[in-house]
Each structure stands twice: as structure tokens, then as C-alpha cells.
Amino acid sequence: MIDPGGGAEQAALMRGEAFSIVAAVLLVSQPASAQLQPHRAEYALRLGSAANAPRIGTAVQDIALDCSGWHIKRDLSSEIAFTPSLKVSIASKLDGEEPSDGSAFRYRAVQIENGAHRDTHGTVEHAGNEIRAEIISAVGPEQLVLPPPTLMPVAAIGRLVEQLRAEAAFSPTLMFSAEAMGDVFQIDVRQVGSESLRAAPRWLDPVAVPAAQSWPVLMTFKRAREENPKALFSIRAQLFNTGVLDRLTVDAGIATVTADLQALEMHKVPDCPESR
Template sequence: MLDRLSALPATVGTVLATAVTAGALLAATPVLAQPAATSMAAVAAKIQPHRAIYAMSLGSARNGAKVSDVRGRMMFEWADACDGWTTEQRFQLRFVYSEGDDMAMNTNYTTWEAKNGLRYRFNVRKLVNGELDEEVRGEANLQADGAGTAQFTKPEPQEMELPAGTMFPTAHTLAILDHAERNEPFFTRTIFDGSDAEGPTEVSTVAGKPGAPKESGKDPLLKVGKSWPIRMAFFPLQSDSAQPEYEMSLRLLENGIAESMQIDYGDFTVNAVLEKIEALPKSGC
């Protein structure tokens, strides 16, 4: 599951706190209709393209956890490419295991997503201890109902069907903000992010009550509008398990900037603390 760190908030992705179990949420929450294009456009207009640096560290480890420490950095960039959104995530992480071994993981994950949410390109390159561990590359297309196909060129050529209702990561982030703004806190979506060749994931999201940005005394980019605590639970698409593969929590501003994040793998958690934020230009398109 450690490779899922490469999918962080492409779907802020990928991170948040509410006292509702993910399994109960999946059982009790119907899949809602897609947000209206007008409300999504209003949400997208507030997005601030940016580059952020996060310090990553072990949050907690339960008894019996195999991981005893995590240290590193993540760079996350969300840019406006006129007809689409681009994201880039770079991880440099070192995992120390309880038996004494360690592992260095470097990941570069780049995407382009059409602003209409119907086309998507992805490229992932993962190194473990300096050696190439995995490459994933391809593109995906959706119809208006969210059904579509993904074509992989790496690790090997294959075509994958995407079920109706599928969303790509940036569209999902905008949907989170849209639901939060409209005080519709619970929803479930099928997300395809291309971070591996295993296909879509079912993501249950809970948005908490809005508040002022917590970091209001720092960078002006963090003083904008509302912020929400968000929690997402990630399930394999065909799984009947009530337990998610992992969960992600974050504090998300209405301009799309994440103030803080936590990834919960069950037996240990990884924290991401914002160290530096830089505004990128809007395209004006």
C-alpha cells in the first residue's frame, strides 16, 4: 500500500477527520448525481494554481506495525494549462522498518486533465533504493455519463473499461469543494487516477463544517475564504469489505490548497505539513 502515496491529492485527492466509519458511509450513502456544470465552474474559478512543499513524517504507529519511522518531502504542483489542469507530485521518502531495514522511495507522478473532465493523461515513475520499481503511463477518456476506457502503454499495453460515474482526480477535488460549499457533506465516487495498473477506486468522502483557514497568520494564499476538514476512505472497486485500504485526511481551502494532510494505513499514519507555498499564474483562458 505504500505506493498509494503517489496518489496523494491528485484527489485531495488524496486525507481528513470525521467520526464516521468509511464502511458505514459506503453502506448508507447513495451515489449522488454529478454536480451541475454551473456550480462546478464557480468552484473552478476560485482555484489558485500553486506549488507546495510538504514535510512528511510518521504520525503514529500501532503495536505490531512494521514501519517504525517515515521521513521525507513531497512537492505538489497544480497548474492551469488553459484547456486543462496539470498536476505534478514528487516524493522523496525513507521508510524505516521495525526489524531495522529501511527503504528509500522516489516517485514522480504527472497528469493532465481536461477541464470538462472527459480526457486524462498520466505518467508515474517509481524508484525504490535507486532502482526503477514501476512505470505507469497512459490516457483515459470518458463519455458524459462517466463510462469510458483507459489505455495503458506501460507497464504493458492494455485497455481497461471504466464504469459509468467514473471521475478523474481534479474533477473529484472540484466535486469535493462543490459538495462542501453546498453543505452536502457525504458522497461516494468511482475515481480513476492512473497511479497504478489496478484500475478505479471507490472513494467515500466526508466534508466537515467550514471554518476560517487555520494558518491565517501566514502566507496570504492561506487566508482566502473558507476551509473544510475532509476525510476520504479508499476501497478497491470490487471489494465487499467494510474496511478501506487506506484513508486520507486534510484541511482543504476553497482555493484548492491543502493546509495539512494525513494518510492512515491502519497500523501507521503519515503526516504532511505545509512548509512552503507559491502561487502559479492563472491561464486567463
């Protein structure tokens, strides 16, 4: 199902970056708690979309909100067995903070592949009419000017949810992704029929998601800083207006990874003076 020498796109998928990008798209911009509900969601990951596709790990996203803004924690762990003697162990962790107005994002990301660590941290913020990023990794600091109007991870979904609620025409969204080596992705979104979503696995108990609305969507990801970018992968999922995703199918061409909600805890929304 996967060629171990499948190239850069496959490596990105195997590190869990595709799922992490989806997790980043679970957030809202303005006002801080208008639609997104802080929550902790746990997902079961499988390699392939068949009913008997093997489980390869779990992913957890915890989104907390206090009066200083959003706090994001993501933790993905997986082991993929290509053959009985060839296994790949993968872990990805992210800690991020974003103020409620979406003006900045500070983060630390750690990725571990078969025991080899890659640690990066950075800051993305509006500076006048520009959006600047400083990303520090083992090779040293890198300064970037991001294409406008790049949105921070929390702000990216706000635009999508507002378009869905208003039944407005969709236009591409640019989103900064920390896990994808500090890159900017163009996300093209369209609403699809519910019949296009795969069925949830039978062995997984359904999880009730508190929400007033939900939409089946198809999201296509491209690298925004490339000229004439090609689609890297697409994601079909059920998006709830509380910010929870379920029944994700990540299609990267050479491989398919699915993520299904297996546990959900909703956090309380703080009562902040500025939100009264």
C-alpha cells in the first residue's frame, strides 16, 4: 500500500503532517469563542480506507481557551509495518499559542522518526503590512515573509466556517502550518454530499458531538509559495461548527490514512471581561 521509497510527499504523510494540518483547520478566528468550542479530541488512525484497514496509531488534539487566547496541544504516535522486519515508528508533538485576534502564533514542534528527533520552534506575526516568520531548527534560524493574507492556524477555520454558515462561494485560504516545516498551504474547500464520506468503522463506538450544524467537506492542500502549485493531498471529513472533525480520509495518491473520532471532551468557555 505504501512504497517505503515513495519520496517527499510520502515522508510528510508518514510523519503525520497531513493529519496535523487537518487538526490545525479545526479552529476559529473572530470573535474568539463565537463558534469553536474548546475541546480534547482523540482519533484512531488507520492505514487505508477499507473496513479491515490496520490500525497504526492515535492522534490527540487539545484546544484550550483562556482570557489570553488559544492554547493548542497535538500529539500523534504511530507505527507502520511495511513487512514483519521493517517497521517505522513516528511521533509528532506540537505546543502552540495564538491570541484571540489571530495576530500571531508561537509554537514548538517535535517530530521523532525511529528515534531520530527533529525539533523546531518559531514565531509568526503581523508586522505592519507584512506577515513575518522566524523559524529555528537544527540548521539555524530562518526568516520568512509570508504571502498575504496568510492566516494563523486558529484563524484559518474561521473563514471556512463563516463561508459554510453563510452558504457563500468558497475562495482559497492560505494557512501557516508549523508541522509542515513552517510552510504555507493554500486550502481549496468545497462542500460535498454526505454519501461521499466513508462509513465509520464498525468496531468503533459512535461519539456524540455537540453541535448545531455540520458539513461534509473536501479540502485540497497545495504549497502556496510554489509557482503553479500542484495538489499534495486531499481530505474528506465531517466538519462540525463546534470545531470538531470526524471521519477523515487523507488521500495522498500513494497512500490513504483515515482518522475517526474515538473520544471527545468539551472544555468550558472562559468568562473574560472583554467578551462581555
